[in-house]
Amino acid sequence: MADINDHADDVLGKKFPLCFLPTPLQYLGNFSGKFPGYKIFIKRDDLTGLATGGNKSRKLEYFISDALNKRSDTVITGGAQQSNHCRQTAAACAAAGLECHLVLGGSEPEIYDGNLLMSYLTGAVIHFAGENRKGEDIPLIQKKLEDQNKNCYSIPYGGSNAVGTLGFVNAVRELKRQLEEKSVNIDYIFFASSSGGTQAGLTLGMEIFELIAKLMPVSIDKEFKPGESLEEGILKLLDEGRDVLKVKKKSMPGEIPLIKGFDSAGYGVVTENEKIAVKALARSEGILLDPVYTGRAFYAMMHHLEKNLLKPGSNILFWHTGGIAVNDHYAGYLR
Numbered sequence: 001m002a003d004i005n006d007h008a009d010d011v012l013g014k015k016f017p018l019c020f021l022p023t024p025l026q027y028l029g030n031f032s033g034k035f036p037g038y039k040i041f042i043k044r045d046d047l048t049g050l051a052t053g054g055n056k057s058r059k060l061e062y063f064i065s066d067a068l069n070k071r072s073d074t075v076i077t078g079g080a081q082q083s084n085h086c087r088q089t090a091a092a093c094a095a096a097g098l099e100c101h102l103v104l105g106g107s108e109p110e111i112y113d114g115n116l117l118m119s120y121l122t123g124a125v126i127h128f129a130g131e132n133r134k135g136e137d138i139p140l141i142q143k144k145l146e147d148q149n150k151n152c153y154s155i156p157y158g159g160s161n162a163v164g165t166l167g168f169v170n171a172v173r174e175l176k177r178q179l180e181e182k183s184v185n186i187d188y189i190f191f192a193s194s195s196g197g198t199q200a201g202l203t204l205g206m207e208i209f210e211l212i213a214k215l216m217p218v219s220i221d222k223e224f225k226p227g228e229s230l231e232e233g234i235l236k237l238l239d240e241g242r243d244v245l246k247v248k249k250k251s252m253p254g255e256i257p258l259i260k261g262f263d264s265a266g267y268g269v270v271t272e273n274e275k276i277a278v279k280a281l282a283r284s285e286g287i288l289l290d291p292v293y294t295g296r297a298f299y300a301m302m303h304h305l306e307k308n309l310l311k312p313g314s315n316i317l318f319w320h321t322g323g324i325a326v327n328d329h330y331a332g333y334l335r
Contacts, residue, residue, distance in 0.1 A: 105133025168201025
C-alpha cells in the first residue's frame with residue numbers, strides 16, 4: 001500500500017459512518033464462463049446498506065460530516081425523481097438527524113414508487129421542479145429556507161464536488177487492500193459515469209494509492225451541464241480534489257477517458273441493451289442491476305468482451321454503483 005501525506009490521510013479519516021464497508025469483491029464465475037480467457041469480478045457497492053445501498057453513500061459519509069461540522073440543520077440536494085443520490089441523501093439525513101429537502105425534476109406523480117417512495121419514507125421534504133432535474137432550483141429553495149432561519153448545507157447534483165470525490169478516493173484504498181488480500185491484479189475497471197464525482201474520485205485514488213488499472217467509465221447521460229462537457233467537469237473535480245488533499249499533480253486536457261455511444265437513447269430510457277445486461281447478470285449470478293446506470297454500463301462491458309476489445313487473459317472489474325433494481329415505471333420494460 002502506497003504512503004500518502006499526513007494531511008490527505010487526516011482528511012480521508014473525517015467522515016460520518018453510514019456504510020457497511022468494505023463492500024464485497026466477488027468473482028463472477030458463472031458469468032466469466034461465457035467469456036473464455038477473461039476473469040470478471042464485481043465490486044458490490046449495491047450493498048453499502050443505506051436505504052438499499054449504492055455508491056452515493058460513500059460520498060455522503062463526507063458530506064454529512066462536513067454539514068455537521070458547519071452546524072447545519074438542513075441539507076438540500078437535487079436530481080431526477082428516481083435519483084439514487086437523492087434517495088441515499090434522504091436516508092443519510094435521517095441517520096444524522098438533519099432535515100432533508102430534495103429538488104426533483106418533473107411533476108408530482110399520483111403514486112410514489114421506487115426511489116421517490118423511499119425518499120418520502122425516510123422523511124425528505126420533496127419539491128418538484130419540472131424540467132430542472134439536475135438541481136438547478138437548489139439556490140431558490142435554499143434562499144426560502146434561509147429566510148426561515150434554516151442553516152442550510154447544499155449538495156450538488158450527483159454529490160459531485162471536491163468533498164464528494166473523497167468517498168471514492170477512499171474506495172480505491174479499500175479496493176487495493178482487497179486485491180492484495182486475494183493476490184489479484186485488475187486490468188480494467190468498468191463503471192457508470194454520469195455527474196463525474198465517482199470517476200474523479202477513482203482517478204485521484206488510483207494516483208494516490210498507486211493502483212494500476214485502466215478506467216473504463218461509461219457515459220450514462222448525453223448532457224452534463226450547459227456549456228460544459230462531462231470531461232471538463234471531471235477535470236475540475238480532479239483539480240479541486242487534489243487541492244483538498246494537497247496533491248501537487250495537475251490535470252491535462254484530453255486525459256479523461258469516457259466510453260460514449262451507449263447513451264444515445266437518452267437518460268433513463270430503457271433499451272434492449274439494458275434489458276440484455278440486467279437479465280444476463282441476474283440469470284448467471286443472481287445479482288440485480290438497475291436499468292438506468294449499472295445496466296447501461298454493464299452492457300457496455302459485455303460489448304467490449306463480445307467484440308474482443310479487451311486484452312486476452314485480462315482480469316476485469318465491474319464496479320456496481322447500486323440503484324433500485326425495479327419499480328413500477330421500469331417493470332414493463334424489463335420483461
